[in-house]
Amino acid sequence: AGPLAHPIRPDNYIEINNFYTMTVYEKGAEVIRMFNTLLGPKGYRKATDLYFDRFDGQAVTCDDWIKCMEDASGMDLTQFRLWYSQAGTPEIEATGEYNETTKTYTLTLTQHIPPTAGQPDKDPMHIPVALGLMGPNGDDLIETQVLHLKEPQQTFTFKDIGTKPVPSILRNFSAPVKLTTDLTDDDLKFLMVHDTDGFNRWEAGQTYALRVINKLIDQGAMDESLLESLESLLDLAIQGKEDKALIAKALGLPDVPIIAQTRDVVDPDAIYKAREEIRNAFAERCEDKLLSVYKSNLETGAYSIAPEAMARRALKNMVLGYLDDPAIAAEQYKKSTNMTDRVAALGVLTDHDGPEKDVAFADFYQRFKDYPLVVDKWFSLQAIGVNDNTIPNIKALSKHGDFTLKNPNRVRSLYGAFAMNNPVVFHKADGAGYALLKEAVVTLNDINPQIAARMLTPLREWKRYTKDRQDKMKSVLQEIASTEKLSPDVFEIVSKSLKA
Structure with missing residues (x-):
């Protein structure tokens, strides 16, 4: 959002040069990727083949592209078109409940699109939410499923779930949205180490780190368990049992601009001070291990x-x-x-x-x-x-x-x-x-x-x-x-x- 918030396909402007933006390019690319999530790899390939057969070498529109997706899949994407006309980032709130007696897990998803300049009221979007359920041993209890969130609030129930799961929501960043959940710090630490989806493993660590950093800024108290979680990732690197590229990403703390997005009032000095305090504490705590990992990867x-x-x-x-x-x-x-x-x-x-x-x-x-x-x-x-x-x-x-x-x-x-x-x-x-x-x-x-x-x-x-x-x-x-x-x-x- 912000004073210049605009949809992927702007309907008005003073100077078109000002629309070479992340919204047009990066959000636009994510919307195209969502078609692959909605249609599946084979369906998406069929749709893109149809697109090139119809329009190769021509100047076409977003509507021409979407029509190919619909015709090839038989899916009604009328509501999905809102991604091109509504500004702002959808916000999803996820809450879950496990019933030990019926062995069911219920996930409730609520969506909200904040007002932006010229668009005070927004319609619900069609949002693909890829979901996995993790067991206590780090096993997937179900195969990743794509949930179609179309209403302001929807509830999804999963049967025959033998133990209380930890949900892995928005796998592979299935939609460009802001997600808040009722996951505990322990849940996030679990996903940070065990999630089988690489993106959500990284995202869990970032979410947990953001909680710790904001608590340090607001209350002046550091949660040492973040350092322990980071150290466990370092141990995996030393053992050589995990993808080093993924561990490298997972070890990184959120950058100052990312932390700033979570603050009601942004004070860059306070953010930087808190982030540096955590970074330095981890470096001091794990100096020998850090040097070991550094030298072994020269x-x-x-x-x-x-x-x-x-x-x-x-x-x-x-x-x-x-x-x-x-x-x-x-x-x-x-x-x-x-x-x-x-x-x-x-x-x-x-x-x-x-x-x-x-x-x-x-x-x-x-x-x-x-x-x-x-x-x-x-x-x-x-x-x-x-x-x-x-x-x-x-x-x-x-x-x-x-x-x-x-x-x-x-x-x-x-x-x-x-x-x-x-x-x-x-x-x-x-x-x-x-x-x-x-x-x-x-x-x-x-x-x-x-x-x-x-x-x-x-x-x-x-x-x-x-x-x-x-x-x-x-x-x-x-x-x-x-x-x-x-x-x-x-x-x-x-x-x-x-x-x-």
Whole structure:
């Protein structure tokens, strides 16, 4: 949601360039993937074959695509079309109850689509909810089933369930929705380790971590059991019994922007402090195990893009982030034989001013200065550093010989990376991050209005932040709005943001 919330197929706009958004592209892609979930792999293949037979080489519409899905499957997708016309993210609340006497499990799903600008009232959506039921030994009690949620509230009953299950809801991210459940912390910890669905295993860990982080922010108390759960994943990595790529993902804590989405009032400093407290506590608790996993996954042979080799690098570099040691990162950089390991090392070093950082970044630039896309990465890695010198460094980098505001990728790599991927420094309480972005946007307004408008993304939801930050962001938006000859691109974003 937000002041510029729009459906996948917008019905009105001031400047069409402002709709190259995640809603159109990423949510749009998820909606296409939902057809595969609804029709099944064979049905979806049949429908896509029909689509290409009818329309290959033509300009077609969303309705043409959906009609092929209907004709090939015989399914009525009238209600599903709402995914293209209704803005906002559906919210699902799931509650379950097990009856020991009848051996039945009942799951109740309730859906709600929050109001958005121009759409105060929403109709219920057709939402595919993939469900599994896990037994106490980590076994699937039923095969994954796709439930069709079409009403504001529906109840589904499963018979012959011999023991109280833990539900695994929204498997394989079967729909782009926000899910809340009545799962306990113990349920989440169980799914985090035992769920047979890789996405839900990761999601359970993220949900549990979010609970712990928010409790730490609000009450100042850390739940040590999160550290125990993370340590159990580390033990699995040491034993070599699990997919290293999945463990690497599962070990990661939610990023600051994800945590911010769960807060009524966003204070980036408080979020970062709590996240760092947990990260540091885990690193201290498991230092020997982390070092063991890191060393056992170092590169030993020729560079490979085999899945096993990629998984090994992912795990090693996740652990490197927890170790957060400039000396280890610098050593990895020196010995790296591939871009993945070099960038991971620089990702650690960028937070630590010192000779290791200076030497590594200088070397990276000299090695790859003739490769524009890699130079973009060089700028970005410096823009996301969380330290007191980031803003002065960005100002210096804006005067670098390889930087120009006339190159959209270069703008994204410096100002975009800073404003959108470094929320801690961008939202510094003194407002220096906002002022830096404002200067760039005003200048870009005359050079590339589309990019200028895109740079305003982190200011759109200014009302969600602490009062001091609200005032500073609003002031910056007002100053931009008063700019002479403001482009339609920037005007649309600024005006809608201020009116929110």
